[in-house]
Amino acid sequence: MTDVHLNIVIDPDAGVCPGVRRALKMVEVNLAKDILVAVGDVIHNKREINRLAELGLDTVDQNKVSDKTGLNRLKNKKAFIRSHGVAPELRALLESSASEIIDGTCGNVKKVQKLIEQFDKDGYQILVVGKANHPEVIGLIGHCVCNAVVLEEKNDLKKVRREKSVLLAQTTVSPEKFSRFRQSVIEQIPDVKVIDTTCPYIQKRRQKLVRFCHTVDVVLMVGGRQSSNTGILYELCQKVNSRSYRLESEDDIDMFWFRDGDTVGITGSASTPEWQLKKIADFIRSPFKGSK
Ligand code: SF4
Missing domain, CATH: 3.40.1010.20 (4-hydroxy-3-methylbut-2-enyl diphosphate reductase, catalytic domain)
Incomplete structure (x- = not known):
């Protein structure tokens, strides 16, 4: 050889994309002057996470924030929300414990959260193409009071109710996947409102x-x-x-x-x-x- x-x-x-770049910058700036606890991994990249940990970043598992140990780790410290964003319920919990919230939610994700909130208020069934267990999707559907349907696999189409609906996407979903689900949903609900929210x-x-x-x-x-x-x-x-x-x-x-x-x-x-x-x-x- x-x-x-x-x-x-x-x-x-x-x-890295602009949303992640902004989040990383916010982490570095805050770590230089304070203790910072991230809610979930700031980036889906082990080596970069290790680098941030060496700079002093503490990370608490997003699923464990609601238990006592998770909340104690945040007590009187700055909490960092990553670019994926969080549901309002989780944000309220963070506000009750942390000294300050540093919000790294990407602007594109925020736009989708707001759309979901508005359509939910207007009585639409919310359909989101994406990965059900992805933190961004968990945060997005957390913005609905009514039940949202996440479309990850073909089988999920069975959960779609024939009513006034809007179809959106997790920001990183591929155009092919979004278009496949759009076609299938239109067959079930011809007047579905479709908003392509991919990044x-x-x-x-x-x-x-x-x-x-x-x-x-x-x-x-x-x-x-x-x-x-x-x-x-x-x-x-x-x-x-x-x-x-x-x-x-x-x-x-x-x-x-x-x-x-x-x-x-x-x-x-x-x-x-x-x-x-x-x-x-x-x-x-x-x-x-x-x-x-
Ligand atoms: S929406 Fe997601 S992929 Fe697009 S810039 Fe924001 S964080 Fe990055």
Whole structure:
């Protein structure tokens, strides 16, 4: 393998999305002057979480906030709400215990929360395409007083009631998934109101990623195992370039993925910081003499 020459390219459009970038900045600024407790992982990326923990960030499991131990960890400390946002009920609980709320909810997610709140008040059945156990979706449907239906799998369509309804999406859902559910829901409720709430940044990112995947021989999609956006973008890479691989760190790399003369493209999801892409590039460069 020592004679293999590779051209390594880092995707210039990769890096964390604006919502996550803003959240990370808020965490770093607050940690510099205070104790900060995050409610749930700030980012679906283990290595970045470890970096923030080294800076002093404490993280409490979102599901445990309502029990005594969770609340005690927040007592008189600043609580950080990540970009996924939270339901009003959880926010009220945080306000009752923390000294201050630092709200990192992404503006796009806030818009969807407000839409849901308004349509719920106006008597619509709320239908959300997304992952039922994803924190963003839990926060979104927490904005309904009435029952919302999360459409994750085909079977979920059975829960849809034939009444005045609005269909929205978790911000990171793929356009294909949203459009499949839109078609099925329209068949059940022809006058359903449809609002595409997928994130505009992610839509553009997908187009740029397709172009990037066409320009390289091998694609490395770097991202956390828990990150649904990494999974969605990885599927897209595979469709464009069959030599695409998903990895979390350099430990997952198999050098037999590469052939002499390959151009290897390193990219990431909305929750993959640039420093991790660089680390992968440095790792691949190290054993090959002559790699550019
Ligand atoms: S993916 Fe879009 S909606 Fe989600 S945090 Fe990032 S910018 Fe906000």
